[in-house]
Amino acid sequence: xxxxxxxxxxxxxxxxxxxxxxxxxxxxxxxxxxxxxxxxxxxxxxxxxxxxxxxxxxxxxxxxxxxxxxxxxxxxxxxxxxxxxxxxxxxxxxxxxxxxxxxxxxxxxxxxxxxxxxxxxxxxxxxxxxxxxxxxxxxxxxxxxxxxxxxxxxxxxxxxxxxxxxxxxxxxxxxxxxxxxxxxxxxxxxxxxxxxxxxxxxxxxxxxxxxxxxxxxxxxxxxxxxxxxxxxxxx
Amino acid sequence: xxxxxxxxxxxxxxxxxxxxxxxxxxxxxxxxxxxxxxxxxxxxxxxxxxxxxxxxxxxxxxxxxxxxxxxxxxxxxxxxxxxxxxxxxxxxxxxxxxxxxxxxxxxxxxxxxxxxxxxxxxxxxxxxxxxxxxxxxxxxxxxxxxxxxxxxxxxxxxxxxxxxxxxxxxxxxxxxxxxxxxxxxxxxxxxxxxxxxxxxxxxxxxxxxxxxxxxxxxxxxxxxxxxxxxxxxxxxxxxxxxxxxxxxxxxxxxxxxxxxxxxxxxxxxxxxxxxxxxxxxxxxxxxxxxxxxxxxxxxxxxxxxxxxxxxxxxxxxxxxxxxxxxxxxxxxxxxxxxxxxxxxxxxxxxxxxxxxxxxxxxxxxxxxxxxxxxxxx
Numbered sequence: 001x002x003x004x005x006x007x008x009x010x011x012x013x014x015x016x017x018x019x020x021x022x023x024x025x026x027x028x029x030x031x032x033x034x035x036x037x038x039x040x041x042x043x044x045x046x047x048x049x050x051x052x053x054x055x056x057x058x059x060x061x062x063x064x065x066x067x068x069x070x071x072x073x074x075x076x077x078x079x080x081x082x083x084x085x086x087x088x089x090x091x092x093x094x095x096x097x098x099x100x101x102x103x104x105x106x107x108x109x110x111x112x113x114x115x116x117x118x119x120x121x122x123x124x125x126x127x128x129x130x131x132x133x134x135x136x137x138x139x140x141x142x143x144x145x146x147x148x149x150x151x152x153x154x155x156x157x158x159x160x161x162x163x164x165x166x167x168x169x170x171x172x173x174x175x176x177x178x179x180x181x182x183x184x185x186x187x188x189x190x191x192x193x194x195x196x197x198x199x200x201x202x203x204x205x206x207x208x209x210x211x212x213x214x215x216x217x218x219x220x221x222x223x224x225x226x227x228x229x230x231x232x233x234x235x
Numbered sequence: 236x237x238x239x240x241x242x243x244x245x246x247x248x249x250x251x252x253x254x255x256x257x258x259x260x261x262x263x264x265x266x267x268x269x270x271x272x273x274x275x276x277x278x279x280x281x282x283x284x285x286x287x288x289x290x291x292x293x294x295x296x297x298x299x300x301x302x303x304x305x306x307x308x309x310x311x312x313x314x315x316x317x318x319x320x321x322x323x324x325x326x327x328x329x330x331x332x333x334x335x336x337x338x339x340x341x342x343x344x345x346x347x348x349x350x351x352x353x354x355x356x357x358x359x360x361x362x363x364x365x366x367x368x369x370x371x372x373x374x375x376x377x378x379x380x381x382x383x384x385x386x387x388x389x390x391x392x393x394x395x396x397x398x399x400x401x402x403x404x405x406x407x408x409x410x411x412x413x414x415x416x417x418x419x420x421x422x423x424x425x426x427x428x429x430x431x432x433x434x435x436x437x438x439x440x441x442x443x444x445x446x447x448x449x450x451x452x453x454x455x456x457x458x459x460x461x462x463x464x465x466x467x468x469x470x471x472x473x474x475x476x477x478x479x480x481x482x483x484x485x486x487x488x489x490x491x492x493x494x495x496x497x498x499x500x501x502x503x504x505x506x507x508x509x510x511x512x513x514x515x516x517x518x519x520x521x522x523x524x525x526x527x528x529x530x531x532x533x534x535x536x537x538x539x540x541x542x543x544x545x546x547x548x549x550x551x552x553x554x555x556x557x558x559x560x561x562x563x564x565x566x567x568x569x570x571x572x573x574x575x576x577x578x579x580x581x582x583x584x585x586x587x588x589x590x591x592x593x594x595x596x597x598x599x600x601x602x603x604x605x606x607x608x609x610x611x612x
Contacts, residue, residue, distance in 0.1 A: 117532070
């Protein structure tokens with residue numbers, strides 16, 4: 001079992017999260033346990049209020065759980081309390097985020113949106129831009145390197161956002177509705193890209209989605225209902 | 236990379252327009268400072284013009300500027316004989332309206348004795364008065380030029396020299412004429428009126444009246460000791476130059492000075508509120524971007540830097556443009572605007588503090604934003 005935990009990139013054990021107390025207490029997560037391994041692309045599904053976004057926020061170290069244990073990329077980051085004081089640095093080092101709407105900074109061009117993450121991590125300006133261009137090339141949007149986000153199409157902007165998520169070579173990529181703003185063709189391209197990333201970079205992708213047309217592209221589907229994993233749901 | 240500059244560059248027109256609006260506000264604050272200084276400087280110019288140490292005026296008054304003062308013309312001789320007095324001169328002050336080609340002109344007429352204290356010493360054009368009658372030195376704000384002629388009372392005067400920034404506390408430009416001409420202008424009745432007086436049997440009025448005697452004391456003599464001697468032995472009021480200046484600033488222009496000072500304070504408060512609102516609004520518009528920055532791992536100093544740098548740039552550029560605007564137009568104000576470097580620096584310091592305090596509101600909002608708000612729509 002211990003060996004297995006080491007192999008998993010995301011290891012969530014009996015994580016619970018409640019908001020409020022007494023009569024107003026809401027149990028957003030009820031002792032959820034799951035593991036995601038390198039190369040896997042998984043999705044969290046469920047109706048509104050089922051706890052999938054809360055779980056994504058917990059894995060993204062944005063929301064502190066109420067109890068449980070969590071390991072990310074081999075490091076125990078939560079065990080009844082955060083074990084790291086600087087969670088932003090933890091996110092910068094270990095996690096890449098892909099948003100429903102690309103969330104690129106409107107005042108930076110495509111290259112600088114990617115390079116910013118590298119510079120925040122301490123990479124020099126020239127090296128950061130070089131690496132950003134490599135990533136844009138990898139995601140086949142290098143021809144739009146100098147374009148401002150407002151000038152990019154939805155698909156191009158999402159690719160730049162994925163490049164930004166990959167900038168620090170994180171092994172965990174969290175995606176919040178990554179295809180919701182895209183048409184079927186572009187959604188398929190993005191899913192192919194995520195699959196390619198997981199395979200080539202030995203990373204795992206954890207996505208929250210409602211997009212049924214891409215369900216078959218995930219390795220596992222975690223169904224959440226009332227804050228708990230639904231054991232009866234198909235995976 | 237500098238996020239503040241990138242954001243400014245992205246919305247350059249908007250930022251420039253905001254800076255320009257702020258600069259107009261800064262320009263108004265600076266102009267109020269300049270008007271405030273100008274009011275004080277104007278009030279002191281005339282009293283400093285003769286470069287004297289002592290003012291002797293009518294007993295029981297604080298003349299000749301704060302109150303009316305009339306003393307006999309021979310007072311100057313009595314003051315000259317006092318121990319410690321180096322030189323003394325008689326002066327008169329009066330306001331007249333004169334007709335010029337450009338219309339009515341309010342003038343502050345100063346009469347002084349040739350070769351004695353009381354004459355303006357800082358001519359910017361022409362020469363001092365050399366003849367006993369009908370020559371004049373005028374302030375440039377009169378619009379007169381050397382060689383121009385202007386009628387005062389029943390006589391025509393020729394402008395022979397110009398001084399700059401010689402105005403009274405009301406802002407009226409000064410002209411200097413000889414004491415004799417000034418006494419004629421101030422005290423001598425017109426011939427028809429004089430005939431009426433004679434027919435009534437009234438004694439001819441004595442025109443050898445002056446408003447004050449100004450004196451310079453000898454080196455190593457304390458002007459206050461001479462003033463005390465005047466008060467004790469000559470039964471006149473006397474005050475040192477410093478006392479005279481204090482009367483002017485604390486009495487004559489005090490209310491106007493305080494009014495402008497209060498208005499300046501209100502303007503500064505308004506500026507602070509405007510800057511705070513601009514910065515707060517700029518920050519609120521960026522909350523989603525700030526949440527994204529937090530989510531991807533940007534430290535607080537990056538986010539604080541984004542807001543504070545923009546706030547300082549806004550204040551700094553607004554101040555600089557405001558200063559340039561004021562310097563460009565200050566000479567067109569009806570009254571003198573005196574902006575000292577320390578005033579501009581003081582405002583820069585105030586703006587710096589205001590910008591930092593104002594950005595604190597935005598910084599607080601930015602630091603409180605939940606990175607989770609970057610997720611979802």
